[in-house]
Amino acid sequence: MPWFKIDDKAHSHPKWLKAGNAAIGLFVRAGSYSAQHLTEGIVPGAVAQLYGTAPQAAKLVKVGLWHDSSHDCPRCPQAAAGDFVIHDFFEDGRNVTKAKDEANKKAAAGRAAKSRAARNANQNASENASNRSRFADENETNRGRKEPHFQDSAAGQKGSSHRTPASSAADAHATTTPYPVLSFGENGAPPTTERAAAYPDRLTDLKKAIAAAGIAGIEWRLRESQWEYTRQAVERVGIPAMVAYAVRSAQLKGVPNGASAWVDGWTSLEATPENGVTYLPAVVGLPSTPSRTDQKVAGGLSLAARLAAEENAR
Structure with missing residues (x-):
């Protein structure tokens, strides 16, 4: 956001003293309007009438703080009929041009974009590190978990149970075969029909x-x-x-x-x-x-x- 700047000694400047407080009030409000709307020192006549009176505007022109449309100051642009120009609006770089303000905004947007990208990169790196740590903890937990151990007597190796048909020793042994993972493998392919059919x-x-x-x-x-x-x-x-x-x-x-x-x-x-x-x-x-x-x-x-x-x- 641009600012309307004035010198810190302006309060005792001869032009300000000659203009008087009422006219200086119009000068400051009109300067703020010009900075906000990037008119580069041009004060539309309607704005001058809104914030002050015709005698106040005339006094600013008389003491040299403003120019009307018929001025001959070589450092200030010409204004349209009925409008005014703030004298030396860009003196010593106090106020910025429209082009400079747009360049500042573009540069600020670029810095903000880089900052967001850096934050996102840091956040993604942090999340990836957290996920790796969590997966490592889960793998460590799974490695530490003991698989259940079955004795031969409980696994049907010493005769058939009340649920096992006594047709053959091979059938009794088949009932104790560990059950596989019936989900997709690491390569994303489903288990083969022969493998899935082998396990009830x-x-x-x-x-x-x-x-x-x-x-x-x-x-x-x-x-x-x-x-x-x-x-x-x-x-x-x-x-x-x-x-x-x-x-x-x-x-x-x-x-x-x-x-x-x-x-x-x-x-x-x-x-x-x-x-x-x-x-x-x-x-x-x-x-x-x-x-x-x-x-x-x-x-x-x-x-x-x-x-x-x-x-x-x-």
């Missing part, structure tokens, strides 16, 4: 129960360890308790993109009487009068209980 999806019942509870659009891209933790949770606490946890988490935090957001919570669940289906409405915090959402949750839990019962009966 042991979480089908859990997926159906969560969908029946009204939670849709969940991706099941789990790492091998997450897949195994989830399967263990199914056997430890049952599908109804896991559905209840997922519903409560969705109500409090919103529906996540993928089921991996629930794995840590499922891992921390313990098999207690409160995990039974009859206790779930109180755990989830549902109102006493069932709503449509409550009915979906109840239906999902009922389906989960039925699927668990069918699984136990096999």
Whole structure:
């Protein structure tokens, strides 16, 4: 923003003393107008009439602070008829020209753009460093987490369990094969049909129960360890308790993109009487009068209980 500047000795200058306070008031207001609108010292006649009187304008012309349209000062531009010119408006660089002001604004805009670019670069670098640190911490945590160890007796190596058909030793061994990651690999390609078909999806019942509870659009891209933790949770606490946890988490935090957001919570669940289906409405915090959402949750839990019962009966 340009300024209208005057000398610090102007208050005692002979021209100011001869003009008087009233005319000097017009001089200062008109000079401020010229600086704001970049008229380069030109004072339109309408502005002079707005801020002062004709005698005051005439006095400024008489003492030499202003020129009218018929002046012969070689240092000042000519004004249109009825307008005035402030004498020596640019003397000693006190006031800036329109071209200089535009150049100053352009330079300031350039400096601001460089400053924003530098801030953005620093912010991006900081975020990248933070992300690298977070990923490193997560990798370190994953490396420190022990994979579950199964004894041969628990893995079906010494005879078949009540769920394993006693058709052959090879079939019994196949049921203990670790379940793979059924998500896309590092190269973005989906698993081959032969590989995916070789491993049955042991979480089908859990997926159906969560969908029946009204939670849709969940991706099941789990790492091998997450897949195994989830399967263990199914056997430890049952599908109804896991559905209840997922519903409560969705109500409090919103529906996540993928089921991996629930794995840590499922891992921390313990098999207690409160995990039974009859206790779930109180755990989830549902109102006493069932709503449509409550009915979906109840239906999902009922389906989960039925699927668990069918699984136990096999």
